[in-house]
Amino acid sequence: RSLRLDVVSIFPEYLAPLDLSLIGKARRDGLIDLHVHDLRDFAHDRHRTVDDSPYGGGAGMVMKPGPWSEALGHVLAQGSPPAEDHQPRVPTLIIPGPGGEPFTQQIARELSEEPWLAFACGRYEGIDERVYEWAGERMPVRVLSLGDYVLNGGEVAVLAMVEAVARLLPGVIGNVESLVEESHEDGLLEYPVYTKPAEWDGRAVPDVLLGGNHRAIAAWRREQRIQRTAQRRPDLLPPTAATSALSGLEER
Numbered sequence: 410r411s412l413r414l415d416v417v418s419i420f421p422e423y424l425a426p427l428d429l430s431l432i433g434k435a436r437r438d439g440l441i442d443l444h445v446h447d448l449r450d451f452a453h454d455r456h457r458t459v460d461d462s463p464y465g466g467g468a469g470m471v472m473k474p475g476p477w478s479e480a481l482g483h484v485l486a487q488g489s490p491p492a493e494d495h496q497p498r499v500p501t502l503i504i505p506g507p508g509g510e511p512f513t514q515q516i517a518r519e520l521s522e523e524p525w526l527a528f529a530c531g532r533y534e535g536i537d538e539r540v541y542e543w544a545g546e547r548m549p550v551r552v553l554s555l556g557d558y559v560l561n562g563g564e565v566a567v568l569a570m571v572e573a574v575a576r577l578l579p580g581v582i583g584n585v586e587s588l589v590e591e592s593h594e595d596g597l598l599e600y601p602v603y604t605k606p607a608e609w610d611g612r613a614v615p616d617v618l619l620g621g622n623h624r625a626i627a628a629w630r631r632e633q634r635i636q637r638t639a640q641r642r643p644d645l646l647p648p649t650a651a652t653s654a655l656s657g658l659e660e661r
């Protein structure tokens with residue numbers, strides 16, 4: 410089974426990195442079937458116009474609905490071959506945007522279990538709201554944000570989301586163990602890692618890691634994960650009483 414991906418953008422070249430590295434290998438191995446579409450191919454005027462000024466005034470330009478419905482209609486039509494049972498198959502449409510639901514590891518997991526994902530990359534001040542309605546009447550739609558900052562368009566977000574999803578597909582990452590012992594898979598950040606030499610620049614690798622006491626190493630790593638999460642991402646931890654108990658810090 411392979412994951413079909415369709416991406417619609419006015420900058421299809423922005424998606425070129427998906428030819429590289431692990432994702433490129435997954436495509437060559439047939440695990441990912443990626444199709445990038447140029448939104449301007451679905452604008453039929455001389456200048457291939459995809460944007461216009463906002464009704465009601467305001468800064469910037471808004472993406473016109475017509476090219477979007479044509480592009481998404483094209484994706485729907487030439488998408489997946491008809492299923493055995495003749496049930497119409499549709500992609501889940503992801504629209505990246507800073508106003509979306511936060512994209513998390515859990516969402517990456519959910520998306521990695523679907524057969525077909527489409528991505529609509531907005532630019533400018535956004536896409537005409539009626540496109541969300543039109544698409545929502547035809548396929549599941551999720552508006553997803555990478556975080557609380559603003560990018561110029563959805564393309565970089567699609568690169569991040571496709572990478573997060575693709576590496577969860579069976580066969581994309583050789584070492585399956587490296588997938589479970591990771592930040593955000595179990596709610597704690599990762600422990601610090603070290604390699605040779607045992608002393609470098611006057612800095613020693615923590616003794617416990619050189620000792621070969623696997624119980625002690627596991628306990629040290631767990632403590633490091635809790636400390637690190639408390640310091641950098643306190644929002645990920647349960648309320649403090651529970652945390653102190655977890656960490657063995659409670660007063661006796």
Ligand code: 6GU
Pocket residue numbers: 504505506507509553554555556557558559560561562563566
């Ligand atoms: Cl998903 N898109 C855009 N345009 N900006 C963002 C974002 C997405 N996530 C954070 N900022």
